[in-house]
Amino acid sequence: MTASTHLVPQVSGPVLDGADPRVAVEVAAFNTTHTARPAVVVGATGTADVVAAVRWATANGLRVAVQSTGHGLVSDLAGTVLVTTHRMSAVAVDPAARTARVGAGVRWAQVIEAAAPFGLAPLSGSASGVGVVGYTLGGGLGPLARRHGFAADHVRSVELVTADGEVRHVDAISDPDLFWALRGGSGNFGIVTELEFDLVPVARLYGGGIFFPGAVAADVLHAYRTWVATLPEETTTSVALLRLPPLPTLPEPLRGQFVVHLRVAHLGPAEEGAALLAPMRAVAPALMDLVTDMPFAAVDSIHMDPTDPMPTWDRGTTLRELPAEAVDELLAIAGPDAVVPLIMVELRQLGGALGRPAAVPNAVAGRDAAFSVWALGPTAGPLAETMPAITQSVVDRMAPWAARGALLNFLGAAGPERVARLWGDADRERLLAVRDRLDPGRVLAPGLALTR
Ligand SMILES: Cc1cc2nc3c(=O)[nH]c(=O)nc-3n(C[C@H](O)[C@H](O)[C@H](O)COP(=O)(O)OP(=O)(O)OC[C@H]3O[C@@H](n4cnc5c(N)ncnc54)[C@H](O)[C@@H]3O)c2cc1C
Numbered sequence: 152m153t154a155s156t157h158l159v160p161q162v163s164g165p166v167l168d169g170a171d172p173r174v175a176v177e178v179a180a181f182n183t184t185h186t187a188r189p190a191v192v193v194g195a196t197g198t199a200d201v202v203a204a205v206r207w208a209t210a211n212g213l214r215v216a217v218q219s220t221g222h223g224l225v226s227d228l229a230g231t232v233l234v235t236t237h238r239m240s241a242v243a244v245d246p247a248a249r250t251a252r253v254g255a256g257v258r259w260a261q262v263i264e265a266a267a268p269f270g271l272a273p274l275s276g277s278a279s280g281v282g283v284v285g286y287t288l289g290g291g292l293g294p295l296a297r298r299h300g301f302a303a304d305h306v307r308s309v310e311l312v313t314a315d316g317e318v319r320h321v322d323a324i325s326d327p328d329l330f331w332a333l334r335g336g337s338g339n340f341g342i343v344t345e346l347e348f349d350l351v352p353v354a355r356l357y358g359g360g361i362f363f364p365g366a367v368a369a370d371v372l373h374a375y376r377t378w379v380a381t382l383p384e385e386t387t388t389s390v391a392l393l394r395l396p397p398l399p400t401l402p403e404p405l406r407g408q409f410v411v412h413l414r415v416a417h418l419g420p421a422e423e424g425a426a427l428l429a430p431m432r433a434v435a436p437a438l439m440d441l442v443t444d445m446p447f448a449a450v451d452s453i454h455m456d457p458t459d460p461m462p463t464w465d466r467g468t469t470l471r472e473l474p475a476e477a478v479d480e481l482l483a484i485a486g487p488d489a490v491v492p493l494i495m496v497e498l499r500q501l502g503g504a505l506g507r508p509a510a511v512p513n514a515v516a517g518r519d520a521a522f523s524v525w526a527l528g529p530t531a532g533p534l535a536e537t538m539p540a541i542t543q544s545v546v547d548r549m550a551p552w553a554a555r556g557a558l559l560n561f562l563g564a565a566g567p568e569r570v571a572r573l574w575g576d577a578d579r580e581r582l583l584a585v586r587d588r589l590d591p592g593r594v595l596a597p598g599l600a601l602t603r
Contacts, residue, residue: 155191161203164194164238177235180221181280184462184530187224189216189233195255196238198310198318198344205342205594206316208232214596215314217342219256219282221460223289225564225598234342236284244269244350250307252347257283262350263448271350272447274302276560277414277454284346288337289560289599290515292523294416294453295353297387297503303334304509305349311341314594318344323511332585335514337559338597339586357424358416358453359442365409365487367435368392372478374434375413375498379473384503385418386427389454391497392485404438409487414453415442462535463494465527466542467561469501469520471554484545485526492528492538496545499523514582516573520554525561539564559599567602579603 155166167174169190177194178187190213193204208215208231216231218224239254242261246269251262259275262283266272276286276293291302299305308322309330319341321330333340363371375390382388390413397407413431417424421444428442441452470477483489485496501520508518517523526545528538542563557573571579579601586601 158191158193158203158207161207162193162195162200164196164200165192167192167194178218178221178233179460180218180224181460182221182224182463183460184464184535185224185227187218187221187233188227188229189231191232193232193234194238195234195236198312201234201312201342201344202316202318204232204234205312205314209314209316209592209594215342215594216596217255217338219285220258220280222278222281223285223560223598228596231596239344244271246271249350249352250347251350252345253283255284255342255344255346259283259286263450266350267354267446267448270352270354272353272450273348273350274299274305275450277451278456278458279451280458284343285338286560287346287348288333288335288343290335290517290558292499292501292505292558292560294358294387294414294450295351295418296505297384297500298418299351300504300507300509301335301515302348303513303515304504306334306346306513307349308347309333309343310345311343313341314590314592328581328585329589331512332514332582334509335516335559336582336585336601337599339582339595339601340589341595353418353447355444355446356416356418357421357442357444358450359445360415360453360455361413361431361440361442362405362438363411363413363435364438365411368409368411368486369482370434371411371413371431372482373475374431376473376475376478378430379500382427382500386424387416387500389414389497389499391495392481393495394493402439410438412455416450416453462530463527464530464538464542465525465561465563466546466565467523467525467558467563468546468549469517469554469557470522470524470549470552471520472552473498473522474552477549477552480548481524484548491541492534493526493541493545494529495525495527497523497525497527499525514574514578516578517554517556517558519556520558523558523561524549562599565599567600570599571602
């Protein structure tokens with residue numbers, strides 16, 4: 152009898168053996184660099200299905216992985232029981248409490264849509280197709296971040312299934328250590344089935360992007376460096392060096408071009424935002440200036456991230472400071488004169504609320520950092536071999552200015568040594584103690600696993 156035959160009576164969703172041709176659709180991921188090759192897939196419809204999957208996996212000596220959207224897929228998950236969560240798509244907004252409660256498979260777009268009628272917004276990121284749970288467990292850095300902090304800072308409670316197959320409801324009172332670890336320690340402690348978190352009263356903002364021609368990349372990046380030091384916490388920004396493909400779906404001035412993309416989100420009146428942005432607008436004429444007063448629901452237009460699945464490899468680091476020499480190095484690596492197949496090298500300013508502990512402290516790493524650097528390139532064809540080293544070289548060359556901690560969500564397929572070094576010794580030991588208490592047999596196979 153096949154593995155799925157044993158599980159089917161216990162699970163409401165589909166149970167597929169690894170060789171089933173329907174697996175490819177069930178596990179289709181945003182990042183297509185890796186193809187998931189689990190032993191069994193459980194398409195969970197609710198908490199009971201997750202419990203059954205975990206108990207069956209442990210009884211059969213298999214490890215358990217979980218996937219929502221596959222934006223963070225970093226391996227082929229070979230031999231695992233893979234729980235897919237996209238059917239767990241319930242969203243409930245409580246406008247009086249200003250909270251949302253979501254199922255494990257919810258994407259940010261669903262929360263944004265459900266919260267907008269009440270003038271509320273979640274602390275989502277650059278792309279609303281990303282999953283709420285994976286993003287939030289890894290910290291969660293979005294366009295409101297300097298004012299409101301990481302998404303993980305606003306989690307109120309978590310329902311999860313731990314490696315022993317038990318359902319736990321965790322908040323700051325019920326299990327303070329696990330609640331601390333879950334918010335920043337990613338999927339190392341169980342499979343989250345529901346998440347409850349705060350929404351913020353943001354209906355509109357002054358935001359969007361400005362595309363500058365590649366020829367002025369140095370002027371824009373050096374101006375950005377000094378400009379961001381003047382910004383209030385209400386303003387969250389980033390700037391990206393982009394090598395755009397010649398796709399017909401891109402606006403004509405950007406198609407096939409090297410451009411610099413300044414992204415802005417200002418929580419204040421449009422006139423105030425325009426005054427703050429004036430020094431950057433004065434740097435050079437823009438190819439396109441899309442910064443405007445906009446509803447929060449249009450937040451994806453700030454970063455204009457791709458929405459279709461594609462094969463990419465990414466690596467990130469953080470900087471404690473951004474002196475002129477660091478900007479010059481970034482331009483040498485990925486500026487208009489560099490011959491490098493990277494799609495994007497992005498700088499995000501951190502600081503503000505990101506630099507302060509959450510009201511209920513959590514395990515989010517990287518609070519000491521002033522900037523995040525994220526390099527991303529395609530892995531199509533022969534680039535599959537070279538892209539890991541190319542993206543790593545960006546991290547290595549920024550090392551003279553590196554901060555101590557880094558952001559888990561921007562590590563990419565980093566090895567266990569890098570994951571371990573995200574935290575200082577005390578926090579790492581605390582995380583490992585929680586992990587050892589809840590998953591002594593290492594049943595869970597998280598994308599980014601904790602090690603000593
Ligand atoms: C285009 C793009 C834009 C991005 N923008 C941002 C951004 O602005 N800010 C930011 O902070 N990050 C950003 N990220 C990174 C993103 O937050 C991480 O990749 C995150 O892990 C994605 O979560 P997911 O659930 O969508 O992906 P998945 O690949 O489905 O999950 C990734 C990992 O999250 C964990 N996980 C997922 N679901 C569960 C669960 N139910 N229980 C326990 N663990 C779980 C698992 O370890 C899993 O391996 C971006 C990524 C991409 C590709």
